[in-house]
Amino acid sequence: MKTINIFSCKLPSKDLVVCSAHVILVAAWLVQIKHCQCQVDGVSQSTFKIVRGKRLASGVTWMRNISRQGLTLQRCAIACAVDCGMFEFNKVYNACIFYKERNYDIGITVSSDTDWTWAYKRRHTTISHGGWTLVFRAQAKIQVSAYETWNDTAATTDNPVQDSFPHACLRLVDYASCDRHFRSHIVDNWDNVDKVRFSLINNELEVAYILFDGVGSNRSSWFSQSRVLSSSWFNMRADSKVDIFDLFGFKIVPKLWRTFLIFGPKVICNLDKFYTMVIDQSSDSCLVFWDIDLTGYPSFYYSTEPDMGNLYTLFSADQHAQAEVLAVSVTFL
Template identity: 40%
Template sequence: MDDWGLAFRAQKEINASVYDLWFNESWELDNTVTSTFPKACLDFVNYESCDRHFRSWILSKWENIKEVRLSLFKSNSEVVYVVFNGTGSTKLSWFTPARIIASPWSPKILDETLTVPSVKGSCDVTVCRRFLLYGPFKKCSVEWFYMFTLDNSYETCMVKGFWPIVGNVVKSYPMFFYSKTSGRASLASNKVYPYAESADVLAVWVKFA
């Protein structure tokens, strides 16, 4: 990853919102990193002790971005990544299927098949899903996605018992879910799509023009 600069790193299940920090321009940790900042929260191996997210100044000064790479890590290894065209983008607009340059999923992901594909995603009293590449919000038992981040302590599909592989209570958040196959995945036991996996770390990298 020598050509990439780390813009953001989020740790699973620390009960701190990913989206809130993404927008918190007063929190640029690479300008204030000291010896007390946990090394595990900057690493992608041996990160189990990490207790916070990392936000770079890059998010506040989003300029001259050529490409953006979103990576998910599990058990000290990168398990999925998506590369986006960052030219002319903002810290929100880069995350759209139309900008995808490379991903493990095929065929091409289309906007019209998804629900609000975006960093912001969908967040209300019933669900809070960010970094959203997710199909129609129709019925929990048949919903599918490529990836999303569960970003608060309530998720209606879990509470109602439709996602048995992750339980029916959000014990801690965020949670990062992704398809480990070349297509769609689900958390429901509907046998239509393979089960999704959960990751430990979400990272956003940029390559400058």
């Protein structure tokens, strides 16, 4: 019997019909293999991670459970609706238990039990925390500009989030191992946004925030003094001393670049006052006046005063501090 190399069939050939038939058979075989690899008991592994012989032990919030004769892993996966982050299935008792947490949440522990299968959603389209959708999360001092990442469509890291993306970089707690920024596709699809929350996080606590009206805004215009609804600083919206309130901020090449900037009048370094800013490059010409030791960028600074704080060393020792994480989250109409 003649052997035909299906990957090098040439025309014209008297064996064309045989060759084509072999190609079709092998293609169908490869599709079957791929299907088997992507499904576990009818559940897509691109949507769920299936872990047999494990069940949840602690750190999860019960939502509901179902139990009926003939219940399968596939039916449990279908029943894990939008609000469900993970579930466990018992093949002996035909039972499913559903939980709220996502795989990137902290404090989840599992135990071994051969009667149970644990499944959690993976490759999330978006990341949510407490009713807010995270659209941007910048990590301090990783030598990658926060503003350039915000503005870079190619830097998008969700829709879906890949399994290889560090969970620490999706969280606002337990993030010590994070080594990159997170950028949602929502930044480029800024539609039906209701509220925007700008947060600065340090030691896993929100140390400063601004809540903006996002209705009718775009990915830049939301960051505006006229859109401020509330803030951790007193009367920010009405503060007439604010001179710059801008995402791009203030840039003088190569001396400085301050982004996500809310600043007082630009006079001289030793008179500078501010609410918040990101030093978004490796140097700033005013650092010597501010007595700031810049050990990396981006660096997130905020006023610790009820309003704008002084940056000048002589009287600002306790008027500004650094944060570890900058986060932007939204709700929708």
